[in-house]
Amino acid sequence: MSPLDAGTVSSGFERFPTMDILLQQIINGLTTGSVYAVVALGYTMVYGVIQLINFAHGEVVMIGAMVAFSVITSLAGSGLPPLAIVLAGVMAAVPACMLMGYLLERVAYRPLRHAPRLAPLITAIGMSIILQHLALLVWGRNPLAFPQIIDNQVFGIGGAAISSVQIAIILMSLAMMAGLSWFVYRTRFGIAIRATAENVHIAGLMGVNANRVIAATFVIGAGLGAVAGVMYGSYYGIAHYTMGFSLGLKAFSAAVLGGIGNIAGAMLGGILLGLVEALGTGYVGEFTDLCHWPVAHGWLSERCADGGNFVLFGSNYQDVFAFLMLILVLVFRPSGLLGERVSERA
Amino acid sequence: MAQALLEVLNLHVHYGGIAAVKGISLAVEQGEMVCMIGANGAGKTSALKALARMIPSRGEIRYGNQRIDALQSHELIAKGLALVPEGRGVFARLTVAENLLMGAYHRHDANGIAADLERVYDLLPRLLERRTQVAGTLSGGEQQMLAIGRALMGRPKLLLLDEPSMGLAPLMVQKVFEVVRRIAAEGVTILLVEQNARLALEVCSRGYVMESGSITLADSSAALLADSRVRTAYLGE
Numbered sequence: 001m002s003p004l005d006a007g008t009v010s011s012g013f014e015r016f017p018t019m020d021i022l023l024q025q026i027i028n029g030l031t032t033g034s035v036y037a038v039v040a041l042g043y044t045m046v047y048g049v050i051q052l053i054n055f056a057h058g059e060v061v062m063i064g065a066m067v068a069f070s071v072i073t074s075l076a077g078s079g080l081p082p083l084a085i086v087l088a089g090v091m092a093a094v095p096a097c098m099l100m101g102y103l104l105e106r107v108a109y110r111p112l113r114h115a116p117r118l119a120p121l122i123t124a125i126g127m128s129i130i131l132q133h134l135a136l137l138v139w140g141r142n143p144l145a146f147p148q149i150i151d152n153q154v155f156g157i158g159g160a161a162i163s164s165v166q167i168a169i170i171l172m173s174l175a176m177m178a179g180l181s182w183f184v185y186r187t188r189f190g191i192a193i194r195a196t197a198e199n200v201h202i203a204g205l206m207g208v209n210a211n212r213v214i215a216a217t218f219v220i221g222a223g224l225g226a227v228a229g230v231m232y233g234s235y236y237g238i239a240h241y242t243m244g245f246s247l248g249l250k251a252f253s254a255a256v257l258g259g260i261g262n263i264a265g266a267m268l269g270g271i272l273l274g275l276v277e278a279l280g281t282g283y284v285g286e287f288t289d290l291c292h293w294p295v296a297h298g299w300l301s302e303r304c305a306d307g308g309n310f311v312l313f314g315s316n317y318q319d320v321f322a323f324l325m326l327i328l329v330l331v332f333r334p335s336g337l338l339g340e341r342v343s344e345r346a
Numbered sequence: 347m348a349q350a351l352l353e354v355l356n357l358h359v360h361y362g363g364i365a366a367v368k369g370i371s372l373a374v375e376q377g378e379m380v381c382m383i384g385a386n387g388a389g390k391t392s393a394l395k396a397l398a399r400m401i402p403s404r405g406e407i408r409y410g411n412q413r414i415d416a417l418q419s420h421e422l423i424a425k426g427l428a429l430v431p432e433g434r435g436v437f438a439r440l441t442v443a444e445n446l447l448m449g450a451y452h453r454h455d456a457n458g459i460a461a462d463l464e465r466v467y468d469l470l471p472r473l474l475e476r477r478t479q480v481a482g483t484l485s486g487g488e489q490q491m492l493a494i495g496r497a498l499m500g501r502p503k504l505l506l507l508d509e510p511s512m513g514l515a516p517l518m519v520q521k522v523f524e525v526v527r528r529i530a531a532e533g534v535t536i537l538l539v540e541q542n543a544r545l546a547l548e549v550c551s552r553g554y555v556m557e558s559g560s561i562t563l564a565d566s567s568a569a570l571l572a573d574s575r576v577r578t579a580y581l582g583e
Contacts, residue, residue, distance in 0.1 A: 188451065195437045195448050201400055202435040206500070207423040207452030 020159025025282035026275065031166045031235060033274015034173030038228040039251030040258070040266035041180060042221030048197040048261035049217050051117070052109060055124040058248015059131035060100050060222045064093040064229030065239040066139050073147055082149040086234070093226040100131075101222025105215050128244075135241035143240040146233050169231045176224055177267050183220075184263055193217060197261065246319060250277075253326035259339020268337060273322055280321035288312035350408075351376045351504055351535050352397070357405035359392045366392040368559035369405065374504070374537050379530045381538040381546035381567075383580055384556035390539040391432050393556070394508050397537075398422060398429035409504065424452045426503030432512065432539075434493040438482030442473050445481050445492055449499030459499070466495040469525065487518035494525060504535045511542045523549055543580035547571050555580070 042057045068089035075085045108127050112120040153164045184190040196203040196213040204210055232247060233239040254273040258265025286292065289311045291304035303310055329336060350373040359367035367389040374380045384390050396403035399419040407415040409427055422428075428449075437445050446466060450459045467474035470491045476484060481492055490510055497505055510526065511519040519542070527549055530536050540546035547553050547567040555563035555576060563570065570576045577583040 188447070191440065191444050191448060192451055194440060194444075198437045198439055199435060201419070202431060202437070203448070204400070204419040205398060205423065205429050205431065205435075206448045206496075207420050208448075209418075209420050 021282060022279075023158050024160035025278045027160055027162050027166060028282075029275035029278030030271065031169050031274070032278065033271040034170050034177075035228050035232050035235070035247075035270075036251045036254045036274050037267045037270025038173050038176055038224050038231075039247060040255040040270045041177070041263065042225045043252050043255040044258070044260055044263060044266040045193075045217040045221050047255070048263070049193065049200075049214055050109075050113070051261075052120050053124065053252065053260075054104070054109075054218070054221075055121070055248070055252075056104055056108075056127035056131055057221060057225060058244035058246075058251065059128050059135070060097050060104070060244070061225040061229040061232070061247060061251075062239070062241065062244030063100060063131065063135060064097045064222075064226030065233035065243065066135055066144070066229075066241070067096045067226075068093040068230040069139075069144050069146060069233060069239045072149070073144075076147045076149055082151075085149055086230075090227060090230050093230055094223050097222040097226035097229075098219045101218040101225075102215055104222075105218040110211070110214075128248075132241055132244065139239075139241060141241070143238045146237050146239060148237065150234075165235060169235060172227065172231065176227060180220070180224065181263065189213075189216070250319075250322045253322050253329075256326060256336055257329050259336025262336065262338045265336055265338035272337075273325060276325055277318060277321045281315045281318045284313045284317055285311050285315055349376060350374065351378075351410065352537065353406075353408040354393075354397070355406040355408075357393060357396060357403055357407065359389070359396050359401060359403045361392075365559055367396065367403070370554075370556070370559075370561045372554055372561065372564070374535060377533055377535055378552065379536045379538065379550045380552045380554070381540055381550040382554045382556055383540055383543040383546050383570075383576075385580075386541060387558075388556040389559040390556050391508055394429060394506050394537075394539055395431075397506060398427065400429075400431075423500045423502070426501065427506070428497040428500050428502035428504070429506040430493045430497045430508060430510065432508040434486075434489045436481040436484070436489045436492050436496070439480060441478055441480055442484070442492055443477040445496050446473070446477075446499050449496035452500065458501075462499055462501065466498055469498075469528065470495050485518075487514050487521065490514060490518075490522050491525065494522070494529070498529065498534075502534060504537065505529065507536060507538045509539060509541060511540060511545060519545065543576070544571075 039057070039061055042060070043054060046052055046054045046057070071092045072085055072089040075088060078085070104127060108123050109120050112123060150165070154161045184193060192203065192208045193213055193216065195206065196208055196210055200210050232243070250273060251270065254269035255266045256269070257273055258267070258269025289309045290300060291309050300310060352374040354370065354372045356369045356371055357367055358365065358369055370393060382390050382393070392401065395401045397407060399414065399417055399422060403415065405415070406413060409425065414422065414425070437448065440448065446463060450462065453459055472488055473492055473495055476488065481489065484492060494510070507526065510522050514522065523545060526536065526538070538546055538550060547570055550567050553565065553567050553570050554561050555570065563573065563576065565573070571581070
């Protein structure tokens, strides 16, 4: 048998990850994915209505985490039940972020509503930098550790582990997504939002005040983002003034993946991106470990002996997967998985 | 002259440096059905859009006893002024029922809305069959019916109709105009813009002729149908 035979290859993969690792990565992916999905909704709703990519949305999410951090830390020693403290953090973060979303639209974007599209885009990036540095001034440059006030129980399922925080994040995200879907598809104002997204002038003829709808999409997106920020912060146990950047960029990728402007697409894209990222991170080390490949000769085989490894790409490549996926989508399906906008514009 | 529901004085519309409407004046009385005919590019659509405050304009627009030229378009429907725009403007991704509900967006009388929905489905049974369908999947004629039905859901006093016959098969045009006639018979005042001059003059009592931004003729439909200039320019005789 030559070294490249299928049999040899499969025997080379003896240390291949087992089912429990697969399940574990799926659980982890669902957790981060549902956070991405909730953040992505903020991008996609605003884009759907005014075709603006609100690059400051990630920063709004960060501020949500920061506000919650402050409230939770200051209440941590108060003797209140832990769940009530976390809830208080969320209750403070949500209105703070909603106000911020409203102000962003009012102060930064509305005056540029009829400007060339590049102007609000640059403003968005500017707002993102301003918010980051405001947070830097208020909360400092060091990562802030979320106090672990809730006893994080871990449950075993099928060889994998799922924590109560993960369960809470997934359930909470699903509830928010269901709530938003109900709002957008079943209520009068929700129909008006979709009508405005389709044609702001005609919606105006129906008596829809476009300014109100646009402001509402910012406020709703920011409120969802606030909760996402708290979830993200408590999942990783850390909040930092730069956390909104990569989280925002990934959520934006998720929105593009699903088809930006499409609400169901943002949800699908977020979950999918979380899964791809978790599975990619979980397996990239195994797949790129040259000791698993039938090329282990000479010095490499010495290194591989006794369970050694030679990993080309480790889990520190985590962030690559989201953006790799974004690039692939932009190349092969620019309108996204559920997107339709591009063809409709023709 | 009876009380005019709509009165326009010296209306101008510019796109950049180009004048689309050059100081037109017109009046529509309560309960009347009036048309504005003219060639493509004469400024008819621009005039209607200005009346519905979708584009900026100069000049005075009075509706009821109020000047509306300083209002925004979303403030008009509550006053009873509705526009069915050129090219229909249905919300393609919304269902037929959702489109109709959007027409009643400014209203808060749930019972009245439900009753009007029944009324529109009675008037336009095709919409009832397709109510759960996304409007983008309707035929052109059905979309026109939907656009008209949606405007009716707002209980308009004055209906501005922009080229309802555009792009429709002759049989469908007849149907659309039949519906328009019935709406007029219910007491809704109508200002109709049409390129199909014969059809428009046949259903309306009066007409304005618009040419390169100005109103050049204004008379009863019968007189316009008999006018030699109208006959050569717009009736193809």
